[in-house]
Amino acid sequence: MDPLIIAGRSFHSRLLVGTGKFASNAAMVSAMEGSGAEIVTVALRRVDIDNPADSMLSHIDRNRYLLLPNTSGARDAEEAVRLARLARAAGCEPWVKLEITPDPYYLLPDPVETLKAAEILVKEGFIVLPYINADPVLAKRLQEVGTATVMPLGAPIGSNRGLRTRDLIAIIIEQAIVPVIVDAGLGAPSHAAEAMEMGADAVLVNTALAVSANPGGMGIAFKKGVEAGREAYLAGLGRQQDRAEASSPLTGFLGD
Numbered sequence: 001m002d003p004l005i006i007a008g009r010s011f012h013s014r015l016l017v018g019t020g021k022f023a024s025n026a027a028m029v030s031a032m033e034g035s036g037a038e039i040v041t042v043a044l045r046r047v048d049i050d051n052p053a054d055s056m057l058s059h060i061d062r063n064r065y066l067l068l069p070n071t072s073g074a075r076d077a078e079e080a081v082r083l084a085r086l087a088r089a090a091g092c093e094p095w096v097k098l099e100i101t102p103d104p105y106y107l108l109p110d111p112v113e114t115l116k117a118a119e120i121l122v123k124e125g126f127i128v129l130p131y132i133n134a135d136p137v138l139a140k141r142l143q144e145v146g147t148a149t150v151m152p153l154g155a156p157i158g159s160n161r162g163l164r165t166r167d168l169i170a171i172i173i174e175q176a177i178v179p180v181i182v183d184a185g186l187g188a189p190s191h192a193a194e195a196m197e198m199g200a201d202a203v204l205v206n207t208a209l210a211v212s213a214n215p216g217g218m219g220i221a222f223k224k225g226v227e228a229g230r231e232a233y234l235a236g237l238g239r240q241q242d243r244a245e246a247s248s249p250l251t252g253f254l255g256d
């Protein structure tokens with residue numbers, strides 16, 4: 001028993017998945033199933049959130065998955081807040097993955113607008129999960145405002161480049177008082193395992209699943225990566241050092 005707890009809610013899985021870029025709804029569902037995820041994020045701009053018969057939403061069993069609406073595509077705080085309010089008005093739970101990415105080339109999150117929107121949404125009673133640069137100062141400020149998690153990026157969205165921000169994520173983890181979910185750029189199960197070995201509480205993956213020739217199989221692989229990384233973190237990894245140290249020493253054992 002090692003639940004992930006976000007805003008008082010308990011989850012078995014530490015892998016969250018996104019729903020963009022899949023070749024078909026069937027591929028998306030097989031990735032979700034393979035991954036064992038319990039939280040699935042959906043871009044509010046891509047769905048008709050008011051309509052349960054929406055072609056994508058109708059494939060997500062809301063008894064099984066927590067639907068986490070995201071504000072992907074928002075370019076400023078005002079737009080993100082408006083999207084979050086629309087989702088709540090449409091009957092979604094008041095959870096929102098806050099994404100504000102004004103620059104279409106790198107899709108890096110805007111820290112000023114993200115903090116501004118988080119302040120407003122937290123005050124309005126939303127459970128806010130903000131996507132951020134791996135910036136320890138911003139992460140702290142967001143936690144002070146009352147966000148439920150922080151979600152630093154490993155690398156730009158869709159880049160599959162892994163934990164390029166590793167050193168900064170380590171500081172965020174060290175200082176965090178809410179779960180740290182590494183989001184974006186994780187292109188292989190080993191990237192997810194690495195984040196979990198460092199002590200991240202969870203990871204979010206989308207592109208790596210969606211572009212795989214076998215999204216269900218890749219979902220399973222990421223699930224295993226996340227679980228292995230978490231187990232290793234809990235078990236305690238050996239320290240790294242520069243010099244060699246014999247694993248079969250010839251002295252210092254059996255009474256020598």
Ligand SMILES: CC(=O)[C@@H](O)[C@H](O)COP(=O)(O)O
Nearest residue numbers: 018157158184185205206207
């Ligand atoms: C912020 C954002 O949009 C991410 O959640 C993204 O969906 C996941 O990143 P990858 O697509 O790189 O896995």
